[in-house]
Amino acid sequence: MTIHYKFPKDFWWGSATSATQIEGATDEGGKGKNIWDHWYEKEPNRFFDNVGPESTSDFYHRYKEDIQLMKEIGHNTFRMSISWSRLIPGGRGEVNQEAVTFYNNVIDELIANDIEPFVNLFHFDMPLELQEEGGWESREVVSAYTAYAKEAFHLFGDRVQKWFTFNEPIVPVEGGYLYDFHYPNVVDARRAAQVAYHTMIAHAKAVEAFRTCNIAGGQIGIILNLTPSYPRSNNPADLKASRITDLFFNRSFLDPSVLGEYPAELIDILREHGQLPVTEKGDKALLKAGVADILGVNYYQPRRVKAKEHLPNPYGPFMPDWFFDNYEMPGRKMNKYRGWEIYEKGIYDIMINLKENYGNIESFISENGMGVQDEGRFEQDGEIQDDYRIEFIREHLKWLHKAIEEGCNAKGYHLWSTMDNWSWMNAYKNRYGFFSVDIETKQRTPKKSAHWIKEVSENNGF
Template sequence: MNKYIFPENFKWGAAASGIQTEGITNKANESIWDLWHNKSPERFYRGIGSSLVTDTYNRYEEDVQLMKKVGFNSFRTSIQWSRLIKNYETGEVCQDAVEFYNNYLDEMIANGIEPMMNLYHFDMPAELQEKFGGFESKKVVDLYVDYAVKAFELFGNKVKYWITFNEPIVPVEGGYLYDFHYPCKKDGKLAVQVGYNIILAHAKAVKEFHKLNIEDSQIGVVLNLTPSYTRDEREEDQKAAWYADLLFNRSFLDPMVKNEIPQELCDVLAEQGVTPETTEEEIACITSAKIEFLGVNYYVPRRVKAREAEYELDYFTPEVYFENYVNPEGRFNPYRDNNEILPTAIHDIAMNVKDNYGNVPWFLAEIGIAMDEASEGKPDENGIIDDTFRTDLMKEHLIQLHRAIEDGANCFGVHQWTFIDNWSWTNSFKRRYGFYRLDLETGNRIPKKHGVWFKELATTGSFEG
């Protein structure tokens, strides 16, 4: 057995989002998820929408105590734009939301839990999507910045870590390429414009944050970085992986972290006829908006090979340059659509950030081990669910993170997805990730064995494995 010791003052906790946990009580406006569920409940697993969640709005005091019970010293969640802003044109805030978020933040801080607050977690206000096209529109970019400034002003004295966007490529993929988020469009050129506008919104918000000079406060972004691995070493496969990395990782990582827009990306977009509308002023903003930290989300690797079959879609997606590939020798999680398990990808991501992105301070903002309720089983005689599978896999990933830190990675924390099993978009509660199970009928939080292990990890900063 080896002992793995992490740095002092390491951040241990979990990640969630407002829309996946708060519920709809006293919410000022609808988000696109409320709208879409009303329109098409059949798109959601068992028809469950975001009204059935952990109800943090009413149970935050109880939940903060549960955070303490598993050793959290930090927690990332999000403010809901559609909860905080009552009138999008005037910027009028909902006072009930201000009171709720202040109380929630105060409760975390009073219990030694550092809040890390994200401003956008896929939850575009429905009115702005329907009226303007959401981030298709630069007007909505400016409305987002107005909202961000309100949040900074209202809660900046309590929040030391601000995050502009969580996984900004996901609304692009889901809403405009692959039809798993609203507005369910398939338009490559529009997808690129939305991606660019999100990068611009991020940059403008970062600039406004720095103007406020909030003492002892930082701003960053959370990106899902998925390394691209090839079938083998043949040159055409290596080129396929290069394209996948450029389009899925560097497209956001370079502008948001290095403040550079890759020329290769511009060339690819021009070749495909999907170059976004930009201005020199916007580019200057993007290339000068400095962040202080990066969050990295990792779940599964990407496997690619050179394209062999003819590309059949009538619109641009990154797959015009490659095909996805399943590693015949890989390990797979039987509880999450047989997704590949590859803990060494954590080390590869960390070395990429270290070597190519200035060794920016970063934290593992999401790492989640999915199980379904049946595989977790029923509580034992002590009322605890045995999810040892989750703990064993988490150890493997953290060993790779520890190796990366020893190799110079500038990592300052780990947040597991997620705290209490939460509602997850169209999958609703199909997969479970939490330290606590949510009983959908009673709302009870049922502890899992993994939380006992995690508390020891968080308390000592070390584990044996």
């Protein structure tokens, strides 16, 4: 077999997960409540098929089996998250020893199987008590997060070298404070800006704490969902729409986390519309010092935009959408199950942008993947024939390979996700895993893509 696409030595092959989406055991092991547990109790109707996070993929009880499966398909790295409400129920104070034992066991099991753990501290799962204090709107909650981060570094830093402060921090901003698809279901751009700003302050404080821990070979970063904003045309109005979209949805986190400062144009827009967050003296220096060592890049789909067709409603709430309209490009390739465009070259465009405008920061694809509904349709002889997923991964990897050949500092590729998991609003509607999970029995079965990725990993290419 000829390898046409060979990846650099020690390339990271693996997958990504999050605590709330795989652990289950929401009432076990001393775990406190997070916003998902609470929202599901309050409004189960907001969740697909009324299914909540109580059991998900049951990783809490099956981690050993799952780590064996990762090893079997050639993983050398795996990204997980710690549940803040499991480690420190209520978000402050006493550390839960049962959680320490669980996370120690998972980390040790990974290392014993030659899989390096990448640990993320926050994946959308705010402890309920802290949300009730205002969540990321509150500077006190930022302090609680910093204490939690220090605790995690102290507990697990002897074995974990790769740390991440946040996963997709724009999502709680969009979902919780702009577009009403996550709890606390607020629609208020000024509060959204405050949440975004405090998230970056929390990131910078965690970085500062990490650097005092002197973890040998340790790196700390952040994971951002970077979505290129492609203009409909080269008309100046379309170009401006795409530039402002990029400011709101990409650069609002990318610039402060990699360059240590916010884009002046974004500040100007927020100031002009009275949406600036409250800041404190010393924040500028904190952000400057808190830049990431490493950047995780989540990429699923592009964003295509055009100039506004109509003026915004002057009585409606301020929104980023005042500056652009979404554009449906004719002939685009779609994942019809998810309603998302498939545009593999986006991964290359992101990497080139990081190389040219962000100091070629060390990065990796921390999520990429394809959610498909009713995958049972594609089962033959007990195995899901997910050729569409293999094609999706392969075509993205080709573009990633090209970026690396052109000097981009990309170190790995993680699929979302290891096994089918519970998804925030969609429960199990769309399946993403290398392994299918029977929701009743929790049995894991490799899909065709699992065998394919094993070969890719073993050959370090395809």
